[in-house]
Amino acid sequence: DIQMTQSPSSLSASVGDRVTITCRASQSISTYLNWYQQKPGKAPKLLIYAASNLQTGVPSRFSGGGSGTDFTLTISSLQREDFATYYCQQCYSTPRTFGQGTKVEIK
């Protein structure tokens, strides 16, 4: 199975900050990497697919990058509605594993 490791597990930031979350795969997954945002009591929402493609309707302050084993999710200027938990997921092979999540909290 491919293991996905996110860092950090949590972070505190202020509105307007630039935030970067990293995700590392235990083997190469090309760009079969997706990012989701989840708010408390809600289902996950797709933000970025294929490592760097913004899902329709997602604000342009979100961006993704990377290929192979190392990936990033960046929020260029954190907004209040961005405080949530973020998950990476590989869809290169089954099982379709997720990272453990990164909780973004208000400083």
Next chain:
Amino acid sequence: QVQLVQSGAEVKKPGASVKVSCKASGYTFISYDINWVRQATGQGLEWMGWMNPHSGDTGYAQKFRGRLTMTRNTSISTAYMELSSLRSEDTAVYFCARRDYTNSYPFDPWGQGTLVTVSS
């Protein structure tokens, strides 16, 4: 719009089975795989398996083989996830999600989630 609507919360006793439904609308149901993902309280997302609604083919995570069954009723565009021999560790919110065919096969959209509580 494309939407997945799940059945309501369930409370089950240890050893029982639970069957959760996921009704699709806004697209051709048989054209996209349905995946199931669960999340225990305060924990991360755990992928359980997939089903092709056209063929009925399925694939399950090793952890759930022997206890998990995914089925569908194409006439009502509904997928089902049945988990048997329930134990307390199966208490979680269960989500269905459509697997898109964009480059990296992302899950979009997701159902709203169904809370399954296993308690004696």
